[in-house]
Amino acid sequence: MKVHQLALGGLKDQQEPPSLTLACKSFISGANHNVQVGTRWNPTEDQITILEALYKGGMHTPNATEIERITIDLSKYGRIEGKNVFYWFQNHKARERQRQKRNLNFVDACLRLNGEATMAKVAK
Amino acid sequence: MKVHQLALGGLKDQQEPPSLTLACKSFISGANHNVQVGTRWNPTEDQITILEALYKGGMHTPNATEIERITIDLSKYGRIEGKNVFYWFQNHKARERQRQKRNLNFVDACLRLNGEATMAKVAK
């Protein structure tokens, strides 16, 4: 059983989407970015900016102390927990790898398509 | 323009087939960045798949006979030499070990930080 299902276990119509109108959603997000419309963390722009800066600065797998520090710092910009930071780095690293792999596959396909002659030309 | 930018722009998200020839020409005539065709071994996807399958199958340090056999088999998928196979296994094993040591106690520390059921599941 999923955790969020556990948490919402008592509610009858949990499977039905809230079906808020866009106007309502934009009103809520415009009025207060921290209103909890759903259950999952939704990072603010500032939080993402800082997280990406940290990642690009070389922090790919922060340790517990670093996660704690980041969480405290980013709390200034919106609701956030340590596990969110943990998951963010996990996902970001994994998806960076995915993108890299896709690009390598792409280059590989190009080289195969063009064949040995072109490869030799590239190699000079 | 960089190849990976071409790839991302054309592929969008690995779904639709990009204009391969155009991108390839752009790649070959333009920015040749770090793909060293002809100098160092560039394993193909098929070669990596097979090598990883062998590793996962329990072959962590193949002997000379096994290396010879693997080299011959993998030659079907691209240029490869025995030393490439030897180095691949050596590096693969070493890097797995490195990763293990570098992230020692990581999730455990996160658990102590958060103390939540979801994190316990992550650590499981």
Next chain:
DNA sequence: GCAAATTAATGATTTATTCAAG
């Protein structure tokens, strides 16, 4: 211009590995 429908991104979980205790 607006929401319903659909698609793309991404947060959260689960699964399958790795090395090396015991």
Next chain:
DNA sequence: CTTGAATAAATCATTAATTTGC
């Protein structure tokens, strides 16, 4: 040989973008 520690890969689920019909 088995198992503990700790993921990273694969997958699931939900949110945001966007497309579409009106």
